[in-house]
Amino acid sequence: MMWGIFFLCVGFADYVLGVLLAALRHFLSPGLPVAEISRAMLSYGGMPVVGGILLTVLELAVLLPHKRLMNEVPFDIVRNRTLPSF
Secondary structure, eight states, X not given: OXXXXXXXXXXXXXXXXXXXXXXXXXXXXXXXXXXXXXXXXHHHTHHHHHHHHHHHHHIIIIIGGGTTOOOSOOOOOOSOOSOOOO
C-alpha cells in the first residue's frame, strides 16, 4: 500500500505542477513553448494515479486477506529460568 500511495502522491503532484505551469504560461506569454510540456504533464500525470489505485486495490483485495493467518506466536521454550547474578 505504501507504493500505491506514493504513486498517487506523485501523480497528483505532477498534475498540480502541470496546472501551475499552464497557468504561468497564460499569465506570462501565450507564445512560450511550455504548452507542450504542460500538456504532457497533464496527460501523463494520470498514469501514476491509476497505477497507485491499482496497487492499493491489489493489496487490499488480494494480499491483505493472506497476511497473518497464524494466530499463535512461535517461541522457544526457556529451559533455564533463573537469572544470572553478576
